Amino acid sequence: MRQMLLLSLALLLFATAQAQRPQTGVCGTDSRIEGYDFMAARLTANLRTVATGAVSARNISYVPIKFHIGSRNDGSGRLNENNILDQLCELNEDFASYEIQFFLADGTYNLISNTTFYENHSATQNSIMSFQKDPRALNVYIVENADTDGGGEGGVTLAYYSPQRDWIVITKDYIGKDDATLSHEIGHYFSLDHTFSGWETAPYNTQNVNAPVNSPLGNATERANGTNCETAGDRVCDTPADYNNGLGWNGCNFTLNVLDPQGNPIDPQEQNYMSYFLSCPDSDYLFTNQQTSLVLADLNSFSRNTLRLDPVPAYAAINDSPTLVSPIGNEITPNFNAVNLEWTGVANANAYLLEVSRVSSFTIDPIRIVVYGTTKVINGLEAGKRYYWRVRPFNAHSTCIASTTVNSFTTGGVVASQELAFVESFQVSPNPVVGQSNVQINLTSAEAFVGQIQMLDITGRPTGVAREYSFGAGNQLVDLPIGQLSSGVYVLQILTQQGRLAQKVVIAQ
Known part of the structure; x- marks a missing residue:
């Protein structure tokens, strides 16, 4: 019995520890996702373009982006739209040194109030998402969570790029300022692979033991000296070997003695946008020179021609805040x-x-x-x-x-009514009223009408100050005795069969 109790306690403690273990965020784009071959083929074509030196001159390239913000049917759960504006600002800061800038397609964002899309977006890929997609922009769908059957393992899917459908899906919590998640996914959109491609399912952090020749997903393991960089890992030669060492790593300085298949220690680039090191300062993340050339090659390729179909709005910076x-x-x-x-x-x-x-x-x-x-x-x-x-x-x-x-x-307590179209001007004076027992109404009308003049308190209750008056066409002055009304805010209204006029009056006796 004692052994059974100890075993039960051990299992309980293990389960509790597992439940309390923090979940790690991952990207859902790897070789198992639908359409990965399309992205790999584009990367191959872009590598060929870069190798021949055919990348366009470094003028600023402008990319239209359409944010689709999801919510439930009643609008609940929707991301604060300020985060969209912050995110666009962040993207343009992240990509400024690479001569790429993003702008809101059609000058705004798209709201999708649909519970199924928001809570289970995969079920709407052939309906809502396809119908709402802007064919002339980079499409970003923002949902409650980006988990999908085609995503990565080892953690919660923060976001993914779908090569098959050519859109990005991202969990709403990862849209905003000082977050590099979307910049990472845009790297995929422009054909870049993870720096640790092939190791998505099982990071290799074993010290002092040579890594296997092939990664768990079948890619050749990149050597520390880069001699197989064109065919191994992400196939980019200025990104050092990385075996998904950033997954779960706390900090921006990887210190484990991880060895490549030849027994040489690797030194992954922690600040690379396409890695999984998530704790580096936001301003330190980067794309390497070759990654940048590949992004530009993809952007200027025929497959991205639709991004250039619409005219780019004239750029004009906003430097001031309203009052x-x-x-x-x-x-x-x-x-x-x-x-x-x-x-x-x-x-x-x-x-x-x-x-x-x-x-x-x-x-x-x-x-x-x-x-x-x-x-x-x-x-x-x-x-x-x-x-x-x-x-x-x-x-x-x-x-x-x-x-x-x-x-x-x-807010006051008075219901606003439709104003009178034939009244050209309406003013109450003096306003504020100080030490006087009457106010004067100055009104100009295009036609005659009969009105009931009333003074209401701010909650909309009558004060007893009232009179009926027949207004003629043209300008007229009407005196209204206000008696001994106490100091406060009031509303003088004129009710007619055609509508209502109202003006706030401040009394300071």
């Missing part, structure tokens, strides 16, 4: 169901990401809208609630400017 104009400072708005937000425009921005939320972190049920202008009426807010808002400028190329400082407003 929020109204409402700000927790100002109380006249109404709650149609709140007009306004901000200043900035040079070169043709779009703004507007965010509105009940919390200043914008993490609970935020409203996020791309606005092509500097004003937006927001509908559907609750009465008498404080809301926070901010905006972020961008264009197809330039997305690095952060959002404005957060500001806030409180």
Whole structure:
């Protein structure tokens, strides 16, 4: 019995240790994925192009990219769109030294609200994903997780490039600033293999024992001296031998004495985008000269001709941040169901990401809208609630400017109605009212009408200040006694059969 208890305890401890072991993130692109032969053939063609010196001159190449952001049917689970703008900024920083820049295809991103796509994207490859694919752009699908039957082993699939379908799928948690996951997958998109190709399923970190001649997936094992670099590993000769030594390695300096098949120690390049060393400083990651030439050869190849079909938007950097104009400072708005937000425009921005939320972190049920202008009426807010808002400028190329400082407003209790089209101007004065017992309405109308004038408190309740008035065509001044209304924010409204006029009035007695 005691032996059984000890055995059970040992199994429990082992299972607990396994459950608590952190999962390692991997890429799902290797020789087992559907269509890998297509990518390998492109790499062969690109190697031939580079060897003949036929790579185009190093002018800046622009690549359209289409981000498809997934969510459930009700919109829940969707990635914060700020991460898309951060990611594009990151990509352009990562690829700047290689004379490659990315821009948003059609100047924006695509939202896909479909639970099946978001939670089980593989089931939608022949439907939603194919229908939504932009044939003239690099397509990136962002989902809850990128796990797929064709992916790598030894960890959770962070992302993968599908050579068969020519798109990238990435887990939403790995889109954003200071993350090299997408840059790694774009390397695959442009035909690069892992620096450790063939060792995806079983890293070789055994010290002081010669590595086998072939990797677990059948590739020839690359020698430390590079004498078989053209046919082994990733087939790139300026990337040193790597046996997937970065998988699970903590840090950016590999120190194990791992030997190649000839007994020579290897020294993998930890900072290479196509390796699995994930703990290096973001700014240190790189593509080697030969990798860069292969990427450019692929980009300029006939198979990538569709990326060059549409004109490239004129590049113009955004250097300034907008200023929020109204409402700000927790100002109380006249109404709650149609709140007009306004901000200043900035040079070169043709779009703004507007965010509105009940919390200043914008993490609970935020409203996020791309606005092509500097004003937006927001509908559907609750009465008498404080809301926070901010905006972020961008264009197809330039997305690095952060959002404005957060500001806030409180919604009033009045429902906004359709204004009167025939009223040309409407003003209440003085405003604010200080030490006076009446206000004056200055109104110009194209036609006569009868209106019920009322003063409401900010919650929409009548204050008792009211009168009916027959307005004629043209300009007229109407006095409205306000009695002894206490200091506060009010709404003066004029109700008619055709609609409603309203203006906020501040009384400071």
